[in-house]
Amino acid sequence: MKLLIKGARVIDPVNGKDEILDVLIDAGKILKVDKKIQAQAEEVIDAQGKIVMPGLVDMHVHLREPGREDKETIVSGTKAAAKGGVTSLLAMPNTNPAIDSPERVIGLKKIIKQDSRVNVFIAGAITTGRLGRELTDIAALKKEGTLAITDDGSSVDDEEVMRKAFRIGAKEGLLVICHCEDKSLSKEGVVNLGFTSTRMGLRGISKESEYLRVARDLRLAAQEEARIHIAHVSCRESVELIAEAKKKGVKVSAETAPHYFSLSEEAVLGFDTNMKMNPPLRGKSDLASIAQALKDGVIDVISSDHAPHTESEKDIEFERAEFGVIGLETELSVGITYLVDTGILSWSRLIECMSSFPARILGINKGALTPGQDADIIIVSPEKGWVAERKDFISKSKNSPFTGRKLKGVVEATILKGQVIYKR
């Protein structure tokens, strides 16, 4: 079956394209991207005035299955992904049980095969039960197809355990994703340490707790020549350390989440638990550093860190509420609103950060509109404004920090392997 998308502004940074083009899809693959394609197609989409780009690749998603299907499932999470324009995602292994053995990977793959609406890739745990003590069988995890290992949600405190993980990761050619947090510093903190924690009378999370661990992991990665990825960077000091390491040739990539360039710690002042995440929202100067780092290429990736939680875990006292926010359904719009519309990033750069770069970091053949590739494509109305509303979220959980905010840019359609899987 052939599908022809006509007259859109096609932005495909990998192939250096940003012009009005047609896209022809056949048998789930991209056949041709060219001007005014004359072809017989079963379905033709008129996409004038729209932007067509490769589907987003979100390398930081908590799908919660198995174990916490009350928060999210593979079905609900991947439906939310499709709505948000995410056609590929990396599922974090902090499920219950954790994805810490080849058997668990096989089990998860079965559910994914049956239930997922988009491409779901798997990250395995670094340590058994994510307890930071015993390494998992990293080679076996890789053999079952995990694209990375991470104890995300926790940092591996024991330096020698992390060093060994990096060493094996390097040997196996497997990416290690680092959740950088020194818990002995962040302790029971719940908001950014400083004026915010003082004003609110809450325990603070220092920036040191993040960047000192970033520094450690960069040092270990340099020594072990491992390929690492720093997850959810939130502050200027981490950015500076990563920039320096990149200059020295350390094989590091870095990621931030939409809330770290759009919301500052002031958003927390009303004790809204949907503004509570880890690392916490930081100061305005950190916000500016994160945006600049995306522009400069110090931070490579914008991923959602989609972290669904139920109402009963969020609608409680601030200090007791769970950390984390959902993001799959808003991330593209937040990127457009706060980065493209403000002139900080070009469209092409935004697409690199949300699609091409994460695909390259994960080593998957996604994030481009190259003929022969799977036709994972999204069609976006770039100027259309909307307000995120609780009732509209497809995710099982509703803990979005953007509820009630005006955003720009709407995903009109999501195409996965040539099939329209979501249409607004």
Next chain:
Amino acid sequence: MIWYRKDLLGLEELSREEIEVILSTAESFKEVSTREIKKVPALRGKTVVNLFYEPSTRTRISFEVAAKRLSADVINVGVDVSSVKKGETLIDTGRNIEALKADIIIVRHSASGAAAMLAKHVSVNVINAGDGWHEHPTQALLDILTLKEKTGKIKGLCVCIVGDIGHSRVARSNIWGLTKLGARVKVCAPKMLIPAEIEKMGVEVVNSIEEGLVGADAVNVLRMQFERDEKTAFPQQLEYFKNYGITKERLEKASKNIIVMHPGPINRGIEMSSEVADGENSVILEQVTNGIAARMAVLFLVSQAKDKDEIVN
């Protein structure tokens, strides 16, 4: 001035004018407590619930007396008798109280932001009687009322707050209230008890008691909670008294007329000597008396709160 706030959650969110309205309302309610029949009908037929998740005698009794002098019916819900221990959430409890057709909930809770959370989920009036380390607005109001009574003004006064600033809701509410009214505020404590970036609240930080007291018109001495289960460093009791305890000698050196305040209950011989607590500079019992007027004012104002939209339309 028309009062619009349905809740009193903290002094940070109040304007100078709003604080002044509460103070002048309190001043006019003071007289009620001196009458032979200490009652006015302002809240007759209203039900006030004291919902206390932390042990408190003074604040609870003060609110109870204040509500009763306004002719309200008062129900006390303590942590031991409520269903909280069965796992009922604060929001559920609040909604249940609302369903009983109560009019005002006064809440004391160990979590910062608890009063704000409750207020978001119920339509009855919510008064914060202390939430975690965050705010204790009626305490600050009664402190300010007492200061104003003693000195005739707040603007231009210099007030030193001594003690565990980091863990003190009394300190935070006092800082917001006093600075909004134009007072100069110093906070004085060992470094470990000063929270990060507190100078952004508009205060001066001093680490020695001598610096704290010099030039101060009043000193507000916080209760040191040595029983606090904190893993962070904490000074020893005797060492604290030696370095920060308010003694007659220290006061004499600073200023003869300095006003000494304490939110109670006092640890005699730790924050201040007995001599000072019972001495002529102390206004501690007057604070207790003023607490009733300040709380009557708050109860009265929130119960009269007008809906802004209604007025516009």
